[in-house]
Amino acid sequence: MHKNRAILLTTALLAGLIGQAGAADPAVERGRYLVAVGGCNDCHTPGFAQHGEAVPEADRLVGGVVGFSGPWGVSYPANLRLQASASAEAEWMRRARAGGRPPMPWSALQAMTDEDLRAVYRYLRQLGPAGVAAPTAIAPGEPIPTPHFVFVPQPPTTTKLSAAR
């Protein structure tokens, strides 16, 4: 009897330890760090540009509906959590390496080692799926049914904006 209880206790302790090890997965921590220094939240997290670190991690990287319009048409910051949750690791790596439309800094992802990219993937998987998919990209010249930023260089101005109002 005593022996059985000892075994149960040991099993419970081990399960606890393994659970803790999972929470502190170094790849997940590395991914969290790379996303922070890579500025990924600036585009992929709604409100991050305005509120920064005040946006809870649980609400981050869910993509957005405000498009980026330029010669490439219109691109939308993808919901990285849904995309990672729906992709196997190898498929996600291929997508990250393939590149796509601006202003996504594709070169930043492409400059990462496989190990670092995998860490970003692991972090996204750990955050889990949330939110809805971003709108599909729009080809150049097509109507744009969402709010969007226009990437068009403007001429210099000579008056203060406040005075011009």
Ligand code: HEC
């Ligand atoms: C300046 C805004 C911006 C920043 C900063 C940014 N992204 Fe993106 N990202 C986008 C846009 C816009 C797209 C959609 C591109 C397209 O349509 O080809 C995108 C697409 C992606 C995709 C493809 C998703 C899919 O569903 O195909 C991945 C993966 C991704 N970004 C990861 C990152 C990571 C990781 C970082 C930080 C290192 C980052 N992004 C930083 C704007 C940004």
